[in-house]
Amino acid sequence: MSETRFDVLGIGSAIVDIISRCEEDLLASFDLVKGCMALTSADKAKQIYDRMGRAVEISGGSAANTMAGIASLGGAPSFIGKVGKDKLGDIFRHEIEAIGVDFHGGRKAEDLPTATCLILVTDDGQRTMNTHLGASTTLGPDDIDEARVAAARVIYIEGYQWDTPKAKEAIRKASRAAKGAGRQVALSLSDPFVVDRHREDLLTLIREDVDILFGNEEEIFRLYHAGDLATAIEHVRGAKVLACMTRGAQGTVVFDGTTTTAVEAFPVDKVVDTTGAGDLFAAGFLYGYTHGRDLLGCAKMGSMAAAEVISHMGARPELSLRELLLKHGL
């Protein structure tokens, strides 16, 4: 097997987040489901934005956040995603490169703006997301450089990609290239509604190519139409994947064919904004995984990275996760 340049290569939407605190009734007035992601037209996005208070803009995107986390931990990540030919696109690129991620944007979409996500954070720290996909919908097979894919030990795909029509082919190409090169494929389920919308496609990819599956309890339950944890675990075991089921404050359960490993949530003083919690769990886990740690070690790193990101606004780490690792003796 040839040498690898990257620990993990992420494929996902390149999004700049616009984050604001809000009252619960704002969610209700736009029929938004708390904790979930909704695709939003330009018109509806404008209506929501007009009702939002002061906001901050921070680069986001699920798989991009995971790659930023791996870079902050000291790993070598790469990211493939499409930005528009605009200032927010420049900002996205700058941010991800500045933290140390190899970024491959391919040809820029000429006429579509860089994707934005209006994130409403309620007082309980929960985030509700409204995404206008813009230029990120142009990701297609041409953007997948097979040599680049083969140069990563693991490729990481976000479930959100099934919402962009051309991305399916791109993912197929990437996962085939990865498997052909003897690499591993990780998948994040992203969102309960994403699972509902694309259940069959996701199950097919899991059956054929996925080695590592990330999802929260609700996403994994919906994927397998499971009503309880034991049934869900049985299905995942049947799929022969290594699965990480995040459970918010209840911590995380990791199970493979034979073993079950549970870790508690890492303590945080105050949950400020849960945006990026799942993304950063995956970052910590995959960093450990590609650096020879056992499952318990990987899960602890994931919990630590998730704890950092929920203690402030925005889905990218503010502190050096590398220094936090050392501080906590991980």
Next chain:
Amino acid sequence: MSETRFDVLGIGSAIVDIISRCEEDLLASFDLVKGCMALTSADKAKQIYDRMGRAVEISGGSAANTMAGIASLGGAPSFIGKVGKDKLGDIFRHEIEAIGVDFHGGRKAEDLPTATCLILVTDDGQRTMNTHLGASTTLGPDDIDEARVAAARVIYIEGYQWDTPKAKEAIRKASRAAKGAGRQVALSLSDPFVVDRHREDLLTLIREDVDILFGNEEEIFRLYHAGDLATAIEHVRGAKVLACMTRGAQGTVVFDGTTTTAVEAFPVDKVVDTTGAGDLFAAGFLYGYTHGRDLLGCAKMGSMAAAEVISHMGARPELSLRELLLKHGL
């Protein structure tokens, strides 16, 4: 005299700041003068941006920051400035309206991007600014609605405007309209190099229209070619304006024709980023001035507002200045 709707109407560049910490040697490698503002071509801006680390984007613009401060204090400000037809323009408008400033953008510039300012903050908290003016250069006389100007007790003009060719006429129109309606005109000198570049124009405006002058020690010294404080004060007194000379950690001196009022700098735990210090001094001072406070009271409010803004990154207040006023019994 007809009734006023606004305490202060600001006229200035509508800019989104891109702020990053940096080492001293980055300033040297681009020949940047610490603490000053340089106009930057798109090419040079790109070179600087490529060398910057992780950044945050926060709306800025000198007069716009002052109006945001007045809104945060509970006052009624208005702002005239030009953004481009792009996402950063939407963000600028959203931020200034969300804090409570009446925003008048006029017709959007079709082909120019919203102005950005790359701000490099060194470890001593000093900021060095690189502005790409873009759409903000399109401010012209057509954007000045004389009824709006007449509806403000004070209009506030940033010296930076002399760097944009058409703005001179716009300012002339606004200051004439203000004087004609019996209102007052305030001017901020903005930057030592701005004073050098446009000294004669600034002196003419001061002589003919200005009632209140804001500047730091260096700017006022350069304006009058004064070598010491006594000479500078003598010149300002000759110009028959109320002048506020900010002196960083040494506090502020306010003088009119007869009296001199000195206030100490408001205590801060740590100077994180001095961006916006002068802008927020002006906000506090003008809020007090338009609410019947004496000069000492006005200067204390200015010092308090400046202290808040230098204790965090970005040139807009993070805390409610209204609540801080009450807390400090001002």
